[in-house]
């Protein structure tokens with residue numbers, strides 16, 4: 032009887048010690064992860080400055096892409112560039128400025144992916160993608176330090192051409208090229224004028240409409256012409272009428288890219304490009320600018336230089352790193368989140 036009681040107490044004590052040791056290990060893991068990020072913050076800031084200076088447009092981000100691949104190799108990742116994609120999405124079937132980096136952990140487990148963006152706009156890095164790529168790079172440095180004792184794997188995917196994104200050259204081409212296969216969860220950050228973990232962003236799809244008509248002298252023989260520009264304008268009017276019947280979170284916007292060559296010629300060719308946005312996605316927004324400063328505006332340029340936005344970039348990296356590590360260590364939590372996501376989608380009929 033006495034012996035049994037002692038054994039019971041012994042087991043309880045053993046469990047208490049185990050729990051304590053587990054908690055101590057968890058805390059020390061977290062500290063190691065954050066220390067790894069602090070250690071690399073200086074060199075990543077220099078990477079961010081370089082990407083800012085390169086200001087490479089979509090599909091032209093060769094130097095930024097090479098630089099990020101090199102940094103990921105230093106962290107122990109197996110890196111591959113020139114990713115194969117369907118050739119109707121990117122001419123030639125190769126995303127030359129995309130990359131995929133993988134770091135396997137200890138045994139099977141979840142696959143957590145962090146996405147990096149690095150393209151600039153014509154006015155420079157007014158969308159802050161130099162900070163997105165380096166916050167992702169820094170976030171990778173945290174769990175990378177612990178992967179040898181962590182189940183699962185960490186994937187980093189470099190997604191080019193994110194602002195133009197036209198003709199599915201960005202993430203869509205990589206998704207269709209199966210480079211996200213096996214991923215359980217994808218994490219990404221974006222700078223902006225607020226901190227937010229539940230910002231609803233709209234996924235975007237672009238389309239170009241080409242109208243072909245027949246040229247004729249606009250004054251001497253207009254009856255012989257077929258006006259392609261009129262067809263483009265009718266399309267805009269149709270879309271404007273459609274707006275009344277769209278859900279509040281849907282946006283459609285477009286421009287006329289071609290509308291004729293000379294005023295005295297009936298336009299034989301017109302081209303309009305539209306973007307439709309709907310189906311919210313989720314992203315961590317980190318604040319680098321005062322509220323109200325819009326992304327893509329010239330005014331945003333002074334906040335995307337690393338000196339201005341760096342502290343927030345590091346904080347965002349830490350949040351992503353801790354989340355990625357937590358999901359890798361707790362596959363049950365990750366499954367629960369996926370299940371909740373499926374339920375929400377089903378509720379919305381998606």
Ligand SMILES: [Zn+2]
Pocket residue numbers: 158159160193194221
């Ligand atoms: Zn952006």
